[in-house]
Amino acid sequence: MTALPDLPPVAQEDLDAVSRQLGREARGVAAVGHRCPCGEPDVVRTEPRLPDGTPFPTSFYATCPRLTGAISTLESQGVMREMTDRLGTDDALRAGYEAAHADYLARRAELGDVPEVAGISAGGMPTRVKCLHVLVAHSLAAGPGVNPLGDEALELLDPWWERGSCAADAAAAAPASGADAGSA
16 A cells, blocks of 8 residues: 655554455555544545556545444435535535545545546546535545535534444444454
């Protein structure tokens, strides 16, 4: 896994936590984009080309199962349709969302150039709302004020972290193998 210029490589403990969260090996992780208040990574920055060569436009990827579950619940409530409708009538919102699209592309370009995804951000940007997971992950990683619809969705979420670390829960629930299963 590579790191952003001038940043250290992603710590193995963070890669292990993300792998537990995802239930599979973490791939193409360039950096931890955001940490949950419990301390675990909840968003990673992903290389625009995965190690197997696959183009991957989703530069900000939500990994925490509690976070992704909360976002999925929000999506099921019709929020994306309402947000997309507002993009057609609210000039300021549309301009902010277009700026979020440009920001997303610029941040991905920091990680490399992949012609297959040039000009394509994620989540439906800049014209519609297709995936709140991407928008929330972008907001968490970039900070408030960068992605207006990601910020809105984030404000609608219940505090997913209050029950503790999802990665620690997954590790505790994993079946033990051998006498030294608890040691690294």
